[in-house]
Amino acid sequence: MSRTDAPGETGHTRRWRIIAIAAAISFLGFFDLSVINVMLPSIERTLGAGNSAVQWVVSGYALMFALALVPAGRFGDASGRRHALLIGLALFTVASAVAGTAGSGTVLVVARLAQGAAAGVLVPQLTALVEELFHPKRRGRPFGVLGATASVATAIGPVIGGLIIALGGVENGWRLVFLSNVPIGVVAAVLVWRVLPANPLSDATDRRPDLIGTLLLGTGIMLVLLPALQREQWPGPLPWLLLPAGIGVLFAFRSWETSPALRHPPVFDFRLLTHRTYRLGMLLGFFYYAGFTSLPLIFSLHLQYGLHRSPFHTGLTIAPFAVGSALGALLGGRHVERLGRRLIAVGLLTVLTSLALMTALTSITGTTFSVLNSFPLLLAGVGSGLVITPNNTLTLAQVPRRDAGSAAGMYRTMRQVGAAIGLAVITATLLGSVGANNGHWPTALRHALLVELGIVTAALLTNLADVVGSRRHPLDSAA
Numbered sequence: 001m002s003r004t005d006a007p008g009e010t011g012h013t014r015r016w017r018i019i020a021i022a023a024a025i026s027f028l029g030f031f032d033l034s035v036i037n038v039m040l041p042s043i044e045r046t047l048g049a050g051n052s053a054v055q056w057v058v059s060g061y062a063l064m065f066a067l068a069l070v071p072a073g074r075f076g077d078a079s080g081r082r083h084a085l086l087i088g089l090a091l092f093t094v095a096s097a098v099a100g101t102a103g104s105g106t107v108l109v110v111a112r113l114a115q116g117a118a119a120g121v122l123v124p125q126l127t128a129l130v131e132e133l134f135h136p137k138r139r140g141r142p143f144g145v146l147g148a149t150a151s152v153a154t155a156i157g158p159v160i161g162g163l164i165i166a167l168g169g170v171e172n173g174w175r176l177v178f179l180s181n182v183p184i185g186v187v188a189a190v191l192v193w194r195v196l197p198a199n200p201l202s203d204a205t206d207r208r209p210d211l212i213g214t215l216l217l218g219t220g221i222m223l224v225l226l227p228a229l230q231r232e233q234w235p236g237p238l239p240w241l242l243l244p245a246g247i248g249v250l251f252a253f254r255s256w257e258t259s260p261a262l263r264h265p266p267v268f269d270f271r272l273l274t275h276r277t278y279r280l281g282m283l284l285g286f287f288y289y290a291g292f293t294s295l296p297l298i299f300s301l302h303l304q305y306g307l308h309r310s311p312f313h314t315g316l317t318i319a320p321f322a323v324g325s326a327l328g329a330l331l332g333g334r335h336v337e338r339l340g341r342r343l344i345a346v347g348l349l350t351v352l353t354s355l356a357l358m359t360a361l362t363s364i365t366g367t368t369f370s371v372l373n374s375f376p377l378l379l380a381g382v383g384s385g386l387v388i389t390p391n392n393t394l395t396l397a398q399v400p401r402r403d404a405g406s407a408a409g410m411y412r413t414m415r416q417v418g419a420a421i422g423l424a425v426i427t428a429t430l431l432g433s434v435g436a437n438n439g440h441w442p443t444a445l446r447h448a449l450l451v452e453l454g455i456v457t458a459a460l461l462t463n464l465a466d467v468v469g470s471r472r473h474p475l476d477s478a479a
Contacts, residue, residue: 034157053105068120073409088121093185144333147389151325162315281395290422291455306441328385347386
């Protein structure tokens with residue numbers, strides 16, 4: 001295929017056709033990330049899975065997602081988005097079929113690890129497609145579409161999952177959720193094959209993979225996250241020695257990536273961190289995902305284990321978040337060019353307000369709990385959309401097109417690492433508080449929400465630092 005056939009030079013209709021396919025793939029990946037929240041009791045009962053297996057079914061997906069993002073972004077830069085998307089869809093489809101037919105907790109964990117890795121291959125290609133298809137000043141709306149799709153998938157996953165479990169029963173409902181990915185994955189692969197160009201858009205001639213850098217980055221992230229993810233299986237302080245070891249490996253990764261001895265493109269070009277907006281946008285994404293990703297999970301645990309509600313009731317309770325997320329993402333994509341980082345500040349303040357309201361309502365029980373929390377969840381969804389989509393657009397605005405894949409991969413890796421750490425810390429706070437308060441779930445939920453409030457506040461402070469920096473260095477912001 002010639003360069004004139006590249007998507008960066010296609011007409012308006014074809015560009016948006018590609019974005020529509022990207023949105024469908026995004027929905028598939030983020031749906032599976034969230035639907036697991038309402039499936040855990042059914043999986044635990046059907047397979048007799050222990051606490052360790054259940055923990056890895058949830059966190060293993062997020063961990064492999066984080067590990068795959070950066071090398072997958074660079075792979076897409078070199079080999080082309082179509083090639084990378086087809087590989088990711090094939091792995092995701094096969095892993096979903098294995099998960100849906102799993103006969104033991106171990107098989108299900110392996111399948112979930114493969115699903116997470118596949119999602120990590122898919123997601124950076126989608127962000128990079130926007131970078132390659134649209135001028136920087138016109139990326140707000142396509143990012144808004146992807147952001148709305150991801151937000152809706154994340155929020156509506158528990159609703160659809162709860163409904164399927166209600167219709168299919170405890171034994172088979174959760175299996176049907178996984179198996180439903182198979183036909184969707186096949187159709188998506190056919191569309192990718194037919195619509196996306198085969199050739200990479202990157203002008204780079206050296207496409208050799210940075211195997212040492214990839215190994216160092218993956219090892220460092222794994223060592224940092226393992227103590228938090230295995231906190232129940234590895235009691236005591238000794239496993240936490242892996243944390244400084246992981247940080248040391250990440251410093252070695254930085255040294256290697258900036259070494260004159262490196263003769264081919266690195267996994268991540270640290271020169272990108274010289275852009276203040278990219279640097280602070282990555283930090284904001286880390287804090288925000290650490291503080292907010294666990295909200296659907298802790299609500300699901302509280303509703304199913306604390307208030308003894310069904311998966312379907314749990315999904316309906318979280319449904320207002322889906323509506324708010326879609327609305328906020330679309331509004332964010334439409335107004336980010338005019339309001340910039342100030343829009344993110346509005347979103348973060350909205351999220352903090354919603355978390356404060358939820359904290360005040362933790363003592364409510366029964367159906368009243370679900371009814372009264374509908375407005376805070378709607379508010380939280382709107383605020384989340386006003387944060388995620390604009391931050392995607394602004395953080396990647398200064399990145400050169402040739403680095404779109406790796407920059408998006410590192411950005412999303414920071415978000416997923418934050419999500420995995422926040423998930424571990426906040427769920428540990430919830431479950432630890434349940435044990436310390438004689439099984440009193442309202443107190444445990446309040447403690448978990450207070451931790452979320454603190455972390456999201458750190459995201460707000462990061463955003464305010466960027467707003468102040470933009471005023472002091474307006475030329476840098478406009479670059």
